[in-house]
Amino acid sequence: MQTAKFQSSNDAGVLSANQGSVSGNAVASSTGPSGLPEATKQLAKSQLERVGKYITGFCAALVVLVVVSLIFLVAQHGLSTFFVDGINPIAFFTGDTWNPHNTGADGMPLVGALPMIVGSFSVTLLSCVIVIPFALGAAIFAVEINPTLGSKILRPALELLTGIPSVVFGLIGLMVLVPWVRSWAGGTGYGILAGSLVLAVMVLPTVTSLAIDALESVPATYRQSSYALGATRWQTIWHIVLRAALPGLLTAIVLGMARAFGEALAVQMVIGNAAIIPSSLTTPAATLTSILTMSMGNEAMGTVYNDVLWSLALVLLVMSLVFILIVHLIGRKSVSNNAQ
Amino acid sequence: MQGQAVQCPPAQAESSEPHLETQEYMENAGAFTLKDVSVSYSGETAVAGVSADLKAKEVTALIGPSGCGKSTILRCLNRMNDMFPGVEVGGNILLDGVDIVSGGIDPITLRMRVGMVFQQPSVFPLSIYDNIAYGPRLLGGKSQDLDELVEDCLRKAAIWDEVKDELKESALGLSGGQQQRLCIARALATKPEVLLMDEPCSALDPLSTERIEDTILELRGEMTFVIVTHNMQQAHRVSDTTLFMLRETMERPAELVEYGPTDQIFNDPKDQRTADYLAGAFG
Numbered sequence: 289m290q291t292a293k294f295q296s297s298n299d300a301g302v303l304s305a306n307q308g309s310v311s312g313n314a315v316a317s318s319t320g321p322s323g324l325p326e327a328t329k330q331l332a333k334s335q336l337e338r339v340g341k342y343i344t345g346f347c348a349a350l351v352v353l354v355v356v357s358l359i360f361l362v363a364q365h366g367l368s369t370f371f372v373d374g375i376n377p378i379a380f381f382t383g384d385t386w387n388p389h390n391t392g393a394d395g396m397p398l399v400g401a402l403p404m405i406v407g408s409f410s411v412t413l414l415s416c417v418i419v420i421p422f423a424l425g426a427a428i429f430a431v432e433i434n435p436t437l438g439s440k441i442l443r444p445a446l447e448l449l450t451g452i453p454s455v456v457f458g459l460i461g462l463m464v465l466v467p468w469v470r471s472w473a474g475g476t477g478y479g480i481l482a483g484s485l486v487l488a489v490m491v492l493p494t495v496t497s498l499a500i501d502a503l504e505s506v507p508a509t510y511r512q513s514s515y516a517l518g519a520t521r522w523q524t525i526w527h528i529v530l531r532a533a534l535p536g537l538l539t540a541i542v543l544g545m546a547r548a549f550g551e552a553l554a555v556q557m558v559i560g561n562a563a564i565i566p567s568s569l570t571t572p573a574a575t576l577t578s579i580l581t582m583s584m585g586n587e588a589m590g591t592v593y594n595d596v597l598w599s600l601a602l603v604l605l606v607m608s609l610v611f612i613l614i615v616h617l618i619g620r621k622s623v624s625n626n627a628q
Numbered sequence: 629m630q631g632q633a634v635q636c637p638p639a640q641a642e643s644s645e646p647h648l649e650t651q652e653y654m655e656n657a658g659a660f661t662l663k664d665v666s667v668s669y670s671g672e673t674a675v676a677g678v679s680a681d682l683k684a685k686e687v688t689a690l691i692g693p694s695g696c697g698k699s700t701i702l703r704c705l706n707r708m709n710d711m712f713p714g715v716e717v718g719g720n721i722l723l724d725g726v727d728i729v730s731g732g733i734d735p736i737t738l739r740m741r742v743g744m745v746f747q748q749p750s751v752f753p754l755s756i757y758d759n760i761a762y763g764p765r766l767l768g769g770k771s772q773d774l775d776e777l778v779e780d781c782l783r784k785a786a787i788w789d790e791v792k793d794e795l796k797e798s799a800l801g802l803s804g805g806q807q808q809r810l811c812i813a814r815a816l817a818t819k820p821e822v823l824l825m826d827e828p829c830s831a832l833d834p835l836s837t838e839r840i841e842d843t844i845l846e847l848r849g850e851m852t853f854v855i856v857t858h859n860m861q862q863a864h865r866v867s868d869t870t871l872f873m874l875r876e877t878m879e880r881p882a883e884l885v886e887y888g889p890t891d892q893i894f895n896d897p898k899d900q901r902t903a904d905y906l907a908g909a910f911g
Contacts, residue, residue, distance in 0.1 A: 509748055512746060513811070513814075514762070515739065516706060516744035517743070517818060518739040518767075519762075531753070
């Protein structure tokens with residue numbers, strides 16, 4: 289809100305915004321003030337202030353409105369699975385059969401989402417396990433070992449990697465990783481492992497960049513004091529730098545997980561999209577996102593199938609809120625530690 | 629710790645060990661001899677021709693205007709300059725007869741023997757106890773010995789009574805003055821023979837400053853102190869010997885103008901530049 293207020297007092301910003309809202313009078317309003325008497329100028333200025341306040345306030349309100357209505361919409365559709373269609377939430381969260389067009393023994397559609405929930409958490413956790421050592425190692429190298437190479441080569445490489453569209457990662461996964469997995473694991477090569485590897489590469493730049501920021505924010509005095517006590521570089525990194533940077537490093541990992549959990553396209557291309565609980569890392573599986581993107585276009589609004597897809601979306605939304613909550617809790621804890 | 633500055637072959641470090649055992653070492657533990665010491669940053673000489681004796685178990689103050697190389701010389705004494713790329717140290721610095729510049733001792737051992745307290749209180753984001761125990765633990769200290777050591781160090785730094793009930797609390801919760809005394813206690817925990825202090829009181833209020841000066845005066849006789857200070861009254865109050873350094877122009881490196889007993893430097897300086905500086909003519 290601070291920046292919004294600041295911008296509203298910026299004449300140029302207000303004027304241009306004004307021109308946008310009353311486009312017909314744009315010429316008149318931009319030439320007018322210079323020829324007017326002092327009192328009118330003052331009035332015009334205070335009017336500008338007010339208009340600016342309204343415009344920026346409107347923008348802020350719009351953002352909040354979009355977020356709230358988005359949550360409301362997803363929740364409304366997602367919850368109607370349980371309240372309108374009468375699906376038992378337990379059956380949804382623990383059922384292992386996903387076949388919404390058919391009904392089970394109890395006469396209810398088979399909408400067990402457990403395979404996708406398991407799939408989503410598996411690829412997220414596995415990709416994190418893969419990515420953490422590499423991200424941490426790269427960040428330590430870039431900050432502690434060789435800052436020159438870190439800023440000249442690693443940083444630009446990370447920025448480039450962040451900008452690559454996810455479909456490109458998916459394509460590479462499809463053409464390289466899936467055949468590679470197939471070559472030694474047999475089967476089709478699609479599955480959790482291929483999905484996790486693709487996600488790991490996608491998440492790597494995010495986690496590494498944030499980890500670099502976290503390590504860089506550790507005061508140089510900590511390192512100096514540690515060296516001055518006779519610590520080696522590795523003792524300093526291990527006992528002091530990593531420890532001091534822990535909140536930032538955890539945030540990096542959680543944000544990486546959030547991204548992995550929500551990624552749809554690249555995963556969908558390599559995971560196999562079989563809505564069954566995976567028996568191994570190299571057999572086809574599915575995630576919440578992959579089933580959503582595969583099915584959403586094919587089901588009519590208001591059907592049970594459609595509602596259940598919304599429920600999957602609701603699970604995704606809630607999980608992303610949980611990830612953000614975790615990041616905030618970490619941030620608050622580290623702030624209160626420092627403020628003590 | 630870029631390693632380019634001063635090379636130290638480990639083989640030579642071992643040769644210094646027998647020396648530690650001799651009686652002579654025990655008697656003058658912590659005496660520095662500087663012979664024609666110079667320091668250059670990326671090829672540009674910042675300090676040159678510093679020769680002085682820093683006596684064991686005494687307090688030596690380095691004074692002079694900003695940029696005169698006091699801190700640079702101080703950081704040579706525990707090889708903290710190694711941390712900065714492009715720094716080269718010339719001449720000889722002998723710690724109890726062993727040259728630390730040419731690699732007579734490895735920097736890790738040296739820094740255990742020559743502790744350092746910085747300008748800004750820089751406690752680790754750990755508990756008070758863990759801050760003190762950090763140095764000894766690097767050597768593999770036992771936990772029951774540690775309790776005693778922690779108490780001993782905190783007492784010496786005159787902060788035990790204030791923190792004895794909150795040893796497990798974060799050290800970041802202490803005030804600036806307490807943090808600086810904790811830093812002193814932390815430096816004492818590796819049982820150093822020398823304690824270097826780089827303007828230890830410049831970030832502190834007068835009361836905290838006084839307590840730190842009291843600590844220095846109490847511990848004098850147990851170990852050698854080398855203190856860089858902007859505060860000439862402080863140098864006068866705590867030091868036995870004073871070194872006055874000056875960089876007259878940026879074209880020439882800083883030099884040691886004169887050094888001697890503190891009373892003589894302050895009351896009867898031999899060099900006119902020292903007299904001018906002490907009279908407040910510049911700097």
